[in-house]
Amino acid sequence: MKEFTQHTGIAAPLDRANVDTDMIIPKQFLKSIKRAGFGPNLFDELRYMDEGQPDQDCSGRPLNPDFVLNQSRYQGTSVLLARENFGCGSSREHAPWALDDFGIRVVIAPSFADIFYNNCFKNGLLPIVLPEAQVDQLFHEVDATEGYQLTVDLERQVVVTPSGESFVFEVDAFRKHCLLNGLDDIGLTLQHADEIKAYEARRRQEAPWLFGAIK
Amino acid sequence: MAGKTLYDKLWDAHLVRQNDDGSALIYIDRQILHEVTSPQAFEGLRLAGRKPWRIDTNLATPDHNVPTTERAGGVDQIIDPVSRIQVKTLDANCDEFGITEFKMNDQRQGIVHVVGPEQGMTLPGTTVVCGDSHTSTHGAFGALAHGIGTSEVEHVLATQCLIAKKMKNMLVRVDGELGAGVTAKDVVLHIIGVIGTAGGTGYAVEFGGSAIRSISMEGRMTICNMAIEAGARVGLVAVDDATVEYFRGRPFSPSAEQWDAAAAAWKELVSDADARFDTVVEIKAEEIQPQVTWGTSPEMVAPISALVPNPAAESDPVKADGIRRALQYMGLTADQKITDIQLDRVFIGSCTNSRIEDLRAAAEVVKGRKVAATVKQALVVPGSGLVKAQAEAEGLDKIFIDAGLEWREPGCSMCLAMNPDKLGQGEHCASTSNRNFEGRQGFGGRTHLVSPAMAAAAAVAGHFVDVREMMQ
Numbered sequence: 088m089k090e091f092t093q094h095t096g097i098a099a100p101l102d103r104a105n106v107d108t109d110m111i112i113p114k115q116f117l118k119s120i121k122r123a124g125f126g127p128n129l130f131d132e133l134r135y136m137d138e139g140q141p142d143q144d145c146s147g148r149p150l151n152p153d154f155v156l157n158q159s160r161y162q163g164t165s166v167l168l169a170r171e172n173f174g175c176g177s178s179r180e181h182a183p184w185a186l187d188d189f190g191i192r193v194v195i196a197p198s199f200a201d202i203f204y205n206n207c208f209k210n211g212l213l214p215i216v217l218p219e220a221q222v223d224q225l226f227h228e229v230d231a232t233e234g235y236q237l238t239v240d241l242e243r244q245v246v247v248t249p250s251g252e253s254f255v256f257e258v259d260a261f262r263k264h265c266l267l268n269g270l271d272d273i274g275l276t277l278q279h280a281d282e283i284k285a286y287e288a289r290r291r292q293e294a295p296w297l298f299g300a301i302k
Numbered sequence: 303m304a305g306k307t308l309y310d311k312l313w314d315a316h317l318v319r320q321n322d323d324g325s326a327l328i329y330i331d332r333q334i335l336h337e338v339t340s341p342q343a344f345e346g347l348r349l350a351g352r353k354p355w356r357i358d359t360n361l362a363t364p365d366h367n368v369p370t371t372e373r374a375g376g377v378d379q380i381i382d383p384v385s386r387i388q389v390k391t392l393d394a395n396c397d398e399f400g401i402t403e404f405k406m407n408d409q410r411q412g413i414v415h416v417v418g419p420e421q422g423m424t425l426p427g428t429t430v431v432c433g434d435s436h437t438s439t440h441g442a443f444g445a446l447a448h449g450i451g452t453s454e455v456e457h458v459l460a461t462q463c464l465i466a467k468k469m470k471n472m473l474v475r476v477d478g479e480l481g482a483g484v485t486a487k488d489v490v491l492h493i494i495g496v497i498g499t500a501g502g503t504g505y506a507v508e509f510g511g512s513a514i515r516s517i518s519m520e521g522r523m524t525i526c527n528m529a530i531e532a533g534a535r536v537g538l539v540a541v542d543d544a545t546v547e548y549f550r551g552r553p554f555s556p557s558a559e560q561w562d563a564a565a566a567a568w569k570e571l572v573s574d575a576d577a578r579f580d581t582v583v584e585i586k587a588e589e590i591q592p593q594v595t596w597g598t599s600p601e602m603v604a605p606i607s608a609l610v611p612n613p614a615a616e617s618d619p620v621k622a623d624g625i626r627r628a629l630q631y632m633g634l635t636a637d638q639k640i641t642d643i644q645l646d647r648v649f650i651g652s653c654t655n656s657r658i659e660d661l662r663a664a665a666e667v668v669k670g671r672k673v674a675a676t677v678k679q680a681l682v683v684p685g686s687g688l689v690k691a692q693a694e695a696e697g698l699d700k701i702f703i704d705a706g707l708e709w710r711e712p713g714c715s716m717c718l719a720m721n722p723d724k725l726g727q728g729e730h731c732a733s734t735s736n737r738n739f740e741g742r743q744g745f746g747g748r749t750h751l752v753s754p755a756m757a758a759a760a761a762v763a764g765h766f767v768d769v770r771e772m773m774q
């Protein structure tokens with residue numbers, strides 16, 4: 088997994104609450120059996136005027152000029168500002184894959200849906216929860232200043248604005264450790280294989296019907 | 303010391319390791335795999351040279367994009383090339399890793415959340431995961447079940463564990479008696495209307511109270527299925543006699559020798575009388591009417607007798623804006639009657655409402671009646687091959703076909719429109735599924751979530767009607 092330590096990049100405001108995973112990556116694109124290549128279809132229904140098809144070359148499709156990521160001042164965005172309950176809906180991991188493939192490294196919002204929040208960490212993407220008032224302030228600043236960039240320092244757990252103001256955010260210590268070091272969850276868990284085996288032996292005693300039944 | 307909630311008990315029983323930071327490793331007893339969220343997990347295993355930790359905890363079946371029309375030609379005849387590749391990839395992965403799979407033309411194939419309980423794969427007291435958010439369905443049996451992402455599917459395959467954090471406890475208590483024509487679907491839509499689509503975020507929600515206990519296992523599944531639409535990854539109902547009886551004689555259930563021990567263990571799976579919940583929501587069963595969603599989020603729901611809301615009457619500007627946006631997308635006007643919403647299509651199916659009881663309820667309404675001429679299509683898609691066979695044995699297929707509905711092969715179908723069953727732009731659909739997000743059932747499609755009986759009534763009338771009027 089990709090490491091995440093510090094990142095500075097252009098921020099774009101997606102001013103809409105309850106952005107769901109269907110909106111992030113519509114379901115017709117879920118049929119791929121790969122993990123990469125979802126970027127061109129990120130926010131497909133908001134971004135293009137036509138209905139997107141899988142395996143289509145998106146370069147010639149009519150863009151929706153009103154959609155924030157299509158505006159020239161937000162080209163190269165890597166920090167997405169969002170509203171409450173971002174990522175609600177299905178458990179599809181294609182949503183963080185699409186954000187990542189597009190080049191987003193950080194999403195800042197007042198709240199996230201649980202599964203999406205989880206999935207971000209597993210894919211080297213950092214979701215940051217800031218209080219509504221601070222998110223509002225960032226929305227205002229980004230709107231007022233072309234080329235507005237934010238710096239995110241995971242080690243120090245801060246978001247720093249161009250004027251040097253910084254906002255502290257919370258992040259789970261284990262997730263932080265994994266993200267900072269690019270550690271893969273499976274390898275970490277397998278370090279505890281003995282504990283898993285010990286549990287399993289107990290479970291086999293207590294609930295033998297859960298062993299060997301599915302065949 | 304306060305007693306434990308059902309969720310606390312399930313959590314404690316599966317704890318392999320508690321980390322200092324609050325995260326934990328919990329043991330997973332059962333994983334269900336389908337074609338959409340598993341290929342990248344198997345790919346990950348292969349790339350890392352890993353093998354599944356246990357084979358006998360996994361069951362696979364393709365459901366999300368199998369065609370629901372004639373499919374005797376097998377997987378090679380799936381027209382959409384991408385769907386075909388996904389189904390083939392699932393078959394190949396299960397063969398390679400030795401995982402039990404109910405393939406497309408196996409009679410036991412169906413929607414993951416219908417098949418798991420039907421086979422006795424899901425059992426009380428188990429942890430169940432699946433790469434699909436509606437895995438909360440299985441909580442109806444006192445199982446700790448939640449949806450996971452593809453990385454987690456791979457993690458469970460490789461380690462039999464999941465990294466998780468304990469959630470908070472919420473109790474939604476529905477007391478009283480449900481009126482005639484008011485079903486489990488109406489109960490859960492009403493609950494979502496009360497607590498909102500994010501009301502359950504961070505919680506494991508237990509549904510309790512006398513009204514819930516009076517609901518069948520199938521209805522309980524409908525309720526837990528939609529816990530996720532209230533933001534809760536986990537929905538639960540305590541085990542009672544109905545739960546235990548449900549599993550008697552199912553293929554993967556405990557054997558005759560193991561049965562008594564299993565049943566005794568299952569009976570413990572209730573919240574203690576002095577258990578502490580972080581939040582309690584109380585609802586009176588008598589207040590619940592048949593529900594219809596009018597907007598683009600499951601919380602945008604109203605009783606059948608109501609009017610479509612008026613944004614001008616909403617004091618919160620963000621909410622008012624949400625209503626305005628939803629009405630525009632849905633092509634509705636403020637203050638119009640819900641019963642004046644005309645329908646283009648009707649979909650009876652999905653993991654929320656495609657079990658035999660759902661089909662019986664719908665058949666009872668359409669029996670001897672006809673689908674309205676203005677309705678272009680009314681689909682009935684059973685949840686599994688076994689449900690389909692049962693329905694046919696009861697003659698339900700005939701009732702549907704005689705009334706002008708289409709009788710299909712099992713799968714997710716129009717619930718998410720990954721197969722050819724979808725809505726056209728601007729079309730209104732009365733759907734028994736669980737999500738009414740923009741574009742969910744097809745680009746520009748307008749979904750109204752309802753119970754099977756209400757969908758059937760709408761098919762006959764061509765617009766929404768109070769099914770209770772048709773039951774007299």
Ligand code: SF4
Binds near residue numbers: 366
């Ligand atoms: S029926 Fe719909 S909600 Fe259920 S598993 Fe299939 S796609 Fe998901």
